[in-house]
Amino acid sequence: MKNAQKIYSVVAAAAFAPLFATPALADGVAAGTLIENTATATYDIGDGPETIDSNTVVLRVDELIDVAVTSLNAGPIATDSGTAVLTYSVTNTGNGPEAYTLTANPAVAGNDFDPTVDGIAIDTNGNGVYDPGVDEILTSPETTAILDPDEELTVFVLLSVPAGTNDEDEAQVELLAEAVTGTGAPGTTFPGEGVDGGDAIVGVNGADDTALGSIIVGIATVDLFKSAVVVDPFGGTSVVPGSIITYTIRADVTGSGTVSDLVITDIIPDDTTYEAGTLTLDTAALTDAADADAGEASDAAGISVDLGEVAGGTSHSITFDVSVD
Amino acid sequence: MNTGRIFGFFAALAALVSTPAMAQREQAVELSGDVMVVKTVTEEGAEPREELVKPDLVVPGDRLVFRTNYRNTSADLVENFVVTNPLHSAVALAPDTPSSQQVSVDGGNTFGTLSELTVTEEDGTSRPAMAYDVTHLRWVLSSLEPGASGQISFYAIVR
Structure with a gap:
């Protein structure tokens, strides 16, 4: 028994070593991988131990084509400038290289309005943010480069909001990715269209997938109310030389x-x-001086107060006094 | 896929033909292996059943059965008959493999049942071995009478 085992382990080590060279994938053996299997027997007979190998059976892993699309936006993207960018990821969940055709559908049931799709862009520089002029805008038919198995691509859908929308109107936009080789019910086979001339077979997602992103219109309006209070030198409210007029300007931002x-x-x-x-x-x-604070005022130029960015639902009051000449 | 079909054909052929004429180098024991894909067929009103099909189409997640037929083609008693089968890195031993199966998780250096084995992680910690850690399988038979034959098999899943 001991002798037999010794012989076996030498044989096994020699036979197995090359198999480790196959790169292991995170999920899914690469299409085209050859799976080989050989059994080895050791035994004692008559005058000593013998070793024998079985035939080697070989099968090739075919190409599974599939894709997963997810929205990378945590919630609705607010748009108040008339344009918006939705971010999606497209992942090759198959086990072979595959390209995908992308379609953005802005007419999703339940939308308050349908945004206009201005283009689909690829996150060329990989920073996760759409950079105009840097990130490549795909031309029709919008098709990704070939993605390796498990490779993830960030995709931007560029949108504009048509006229006539109201504050807080929401719209969903669907991004569809379809494997270029083909789509269909899981198990659909495309003979000879896989890696190395093997078959390609549609995976559980049907070799296509969609995800929804949404935008919300945020419109803010500014209303100004100006009022005046007059105090004359005599304690009354007449406008006479020497009267002081206090002006109040209230800016209400709503929406x-x-x-x-x-x-x-x-x-x-x-x-x-x-x-x-x-x-x-x-x-x-x-x-009164033009300095670090928000305001400046002078008799010649009037008053100016820079409120900067103001969120809807807030209100600011500005006052200043003038004397009647 | 042509290649796969050819391989499948040869494997099937090898499994079918097991006459003494096939004995290699006049050795006492003959081994022949094949592989099939295990499809679970679910029909309405019936229990799901397994069906073995030729491995014409194999994708990750598929369940395979590797079978090895052995036969003592000599007139002598064969003793200490041990069959070992290295597992290709692209497949993982099925988790429902009988717990008594002798396996190795270290490239065939040590064997035991899965529950007896541990795996040392890269950070030095040790954990119980899992079916997907298995690198080799082993079967030990005490002896084979002249003309005796049998089959060993195991299930594996394409990673």
Whole structure:
């Protein structure tokens, strides 16, 4: 028995070593891989031990074609500038190299509106963010490069929002990826179209897959309300020389969106003079000079307050005083 | 796939023909192997049943059965008959393999039942061996009478 085992282990080591050269894939043996199997027997007979190998059976792994598409956006993408980018991933879940045709469908049932698809782009520089002019926009028919098994590609669908949409309107956009070799019910076979002339067989996803991304329209509007309070030198409210007029400008931003670079300006009325140092924003004083704070004011140029980015649902008040000449 | 069909054909042929004329180098024992794909057929109103088909089309996830027929073609008693079968890295031993099966998870250096074996991870920790760790299978028969024959088989899944 001992002798027999010794012989066996030498044989097995020699036979098995080359098999380790086959690269192991994370999931799915590569199409075209040859699976070989040989059994070896050792035994004692008559005058000593013998070893014998069986015939070697060989089978080739055929190409499984499949794909998985997922949305990479955690939730609806807000758009207030009229355009939006949805991000998807397309993964080759087959075991052979395959390219995929991409189709973006903006007319999904239940949409408040149907966005316009301006193009499908590939994340050429691999940073996960659409970079105009850098990331390649596919031309029709939009087809990816050949992806290796398990390779994942980030795809952007470029959208614009048509006129006539309302605040908080939502729309879903479906990205479809179809294997170029073909699609069909799982198990559908494409003879000779696999790796090395082997067969290609459609996997559980049907060699196509879709994912939905969604956008939400965020429109913000700004309403300005201006009011004045007059105090005359005599304690009354008449507008006479020397009366002080306090102007209040309230900016209400409404809607689900955000306005950016919101700057409120006003002129100093004729026959009045700006009262230096009276400019306030939300009751906090602002200096008249053009400096780090948000406001500046002068008799000649009037007042200007830079509110920057203002989210819908917020309100700001600006006050300043003038004296009647 | 042509290649696969040819291989499948030869494998089937080898399995069918097992006359003493096939004995190699006048050795006492003859071994011949084949491989089939195990398809589970589900029909309405019936228990799912297994069907063996030729490996014309094989993809990851498929269940295979590797079979080896042995026969003592000599007139002498064969003793200490041991069959070993290295497992190709593209297949994993089926998890439902009988627990008494002798296996190796270290390239054939040591054998035991799966529950007796452990695997050392790259970080030095040790864990119980799993069916997918198996690198070799082994069958030990005490003796083969002249003319005695039999078949050993195991199931594996394409990774």
